[in-house]
Amino acid sequence: MGTAPGPEGADSLQKDSKVAVVKVQAIGAAPRQVTMKGLYFQQSSTSEEIAFVFQERENLPVTEDNYVKLQVKACALSQINTKLLAEMKMEKDFFPVGREVAGIVLDVGSKVSFFQPGDEVAGILPLDSEDPGLCEAVRVHEHYLVHKPEKVTWTEAAGTIRDGVRAYTALHYLSHLSPGKSVLIMDGASALGTIAIQLAHHRGAKVISTACSLEDKQCLERFRPSIARVIDVSNGKAQVAESCLEETGGLGVDIVLDAGVRLYNKDDEPTVKLQLLPHKHDIITLLGVGGHWVTTEENLQLDPPDSHCLFLKGATVAFLNDEVWNLSNVQQGKYLSTYLKRCDGEAINWCF
16 A cells, blocks of 8 residues: 655644544543543533533443443544434433543453454444543443554544544545546545545545635645645635636546535525535536535535436435444444554554
């Protein structure tokens, strides 16, 4: 396998102010400890009054079957999707906080086959987990964990695993990326975009990306191998479709990974969103024959003319659901191997 591409200099594996990573200082081994504290979100809170509380929890039950007891070393604080929780009928008075974790295996059940005590692992706790990641220790099924590469820090592991799985799902499963394909990755300097660019380059694809600010543009221009074209959309004047068609000689791109799209006319949507996001018609226009559009827009609406245009191109639309790996039992336990590049230039083998 070749060395994976990535940004040079001090840029980390991902750049996203929306994700915070918290290091958890584990209290010394105390097998007789009766309680420990964990962070919870008060589900009944209104959007104006969000409440987070620490609650004492009873010590974890005996580890059995396929479950692993994990000492948490780092936890990423990603957004809590209260809408999805409601749709899944999983409302609670208090919901555990922190699902992306990295830590050391303390104990394993009798049926665990992938891990043993002392292993360094990372994973994403399921939606119905009773244990918050922001806690001293958690109990989790082994299928939600993978081995942490030795040279990846605890915070890097916890902070990148969710977007790593998202990027791999989008490019590997939903769009079948292969060498020589052209890929448009919207908002390339985001956490998802940064990892997706690296994976696309590693597969030998030609990458086009958009930048939402001057800082993002400078970040993307430092990638090596370089991105074929960085489209600056920060001023709201860039023509994304025209730029992509020009870059591909009028053929259109093979794969689009968006960061949301405009659905309506200019008068019906917020000004900020108008400046940064392309219209759904632009995405359809820049797609090539047989192209794949992977969208993060869960409320995407396609009119009959839109569908007819996609039909004529033989193109497909796939939805990138953050939780698909945890919600589908079919996918649990299937680990995907790939490479990411650290900020110091060293390639790291990851398994998702």
